[in-house]
Amino acid sequence: MARAAASLPSLALSRGSLDRHGELRGDPGLLASLLDDPTTRVLELVDGRTAVTEEDGGRVRLGYRSPVPEDRDRFTAYLGHAPTGGAAYVLSVAHDGSATGGTSAPGGDAPQRQGLRGVGARLDDLDAGVLTTATGLANWHGRHGFCPLCGSPTTPAQSGWIRVCPADGSEHYPRTDPAVIMSVVDENDRLLLARGVGFAAQGMSVLAGFVEPGESLSAAVAREVHEEVGVRVTDVTYLGDQPWPFPSSLMIGFTARAVSTELVLQQDEIEEARWFEREELARAVADGSLRISGRISIARRLIEHWYGEELDAPEASLRA
Ligand SMILES: [Zn+2]
Numbered sequence: 001m002a003r004a005a006a007s008l009p010s011l012a013l014s015r016g017s018l019d020r021h022g023e024l025r026g027d028p029g030l031l032a033s034l035l036d037d038p039t040t041r042v043l044e045l046v047d048g049r050t051a052v053t054e055e056d057g058g059r060v061r062l063g064y065r066s067p068v069p070e071d072r073d074r075f076t077a078y079l080g081h082a083p084t085g086g087a088a089y090v091l092s093v094a095h096d097g098s099a100t101g102g103t104s105a106p107g108g109d110a111p112q113r114q115g116l117r118g119v120g121a122r123l124d125d126l127d128a129g130v131l132t133t134a135t136g137l138a139n140w141h142g143r144h145g146f147c148p149l150c151g152s153p154t155t156p157a158q159s160g161w162i163r164v165c166p167a168d169g170s171e172h173y174p175r176t177d178p179a180v181i182m183s184v185v186d187e188n189d190r191l192l193l194a195r196g197v198g199f200a201a202q203g204m205s206v207l208a209g210f211v212e213p214g215e216s217l218s219a220a221v222a223r224e225v226h227e228e229v230g231v232r233v234t235d236v237t238y239l240g241d242q243p244w245p246f247p248s249s250l251m252i253g254f255t256a257r258a259v260s261t262e263l264v265l266q267q268d269e270i271e272e273a274r275w276f277e278r279e280e281l282a283r284a285v286a287d288g289s290l291r292i293s294g295r296i297s298i299a300r301r302l303i304e305h306w307y308g309e310e311l312d313a314p315e316a317s318l319r320a
Pocket residue numbers: 147148149150151152165166167168169170
């Protein structure tokens with residue numbers, strides 16, 4: 001069994017290599033000039049999905065296109081440039097019915113569209129960063145069209161990176177909601193997994209929850225574990241983090257040591273929780289009696305970090 005590494009490897013959505021060039025965003029003519037340039041690579045999102053091409057070996061490529069006149073009437077944002085002076089990337093948000101396409105699926109006319117959740121783990125580093133950033137930005141704009149101070153409709157500025165209220169001049173920046181997610185391990189090196197309400201029958205995962213106002217990350221870990229399963233923890237240790245723009249989270253991964261093992265489940269939140277030994281977990285995953293999160297998730301990486309190596313579990317949604 002491999003020794004546990006100090007941090008989580010292979011976090012699918014933390015690999016982005018896009019160079020964001022934040023210093024360019026303030027140029028009010030930037031988007032117009034990029035949309036005039038046929039070498040600009042436009043990522044068109046339609047309800048969170050974009051054109052993709054599946055390749056041999058399971059890899060997926062995003063189906064960028066050149067700018068089209070319709071982009072000028074849509075929400076667009078400058079995402080950045082490929083590293084070392086490569087192409088510029090622009091997000092264009094369309095709604096179903098006004099989509100202008102992209103790469104066609106093999107043998108078909110209509111492009112195949114997929115969202116980040118479906119393809120994020122199968123993209124290369126550049127495409128993973130582009131789609132993760134585009135998804136988070138589009139989600140924020142789609143949900144924050146009105147000023148939180150006065151209720152007026154706001155307008156995008158800074159090449160799509162802020163919204164401004166024309167009534168009072170206030171500026172609003174994209175939000176990211178921190179959430180903690182943690183492997184809890186007892187003194188016998190057993191891992192705690194739980195099934196939340198709404199999970200599929202065989203689905204279990206590590207615990208997670210949002211950080212509350214006025215709370216540190218380690219305090220949020222201790223509070224969530226105690227609230228959900230009644231266990232006290234100590235030695236809260238950071239292992240890694242990744243953006244999770246569904247719609248706007250940043251998942252911050254920890255491991256913590258349990259100082260008690262009796263489980264008292266939170267009603268209406270947790271349906272089942274139990275401690276697993278390694279052999280027991282491997283057997284349950286292999287015979288299908290336990291389903292764990294897919295490779296795109298930090299939950300999967302936390303379980304594998306405890307286990308000591310990658311688990312050969314089928315890609316399955318935990319949600320019923
Ligand atoms: Zn306002």
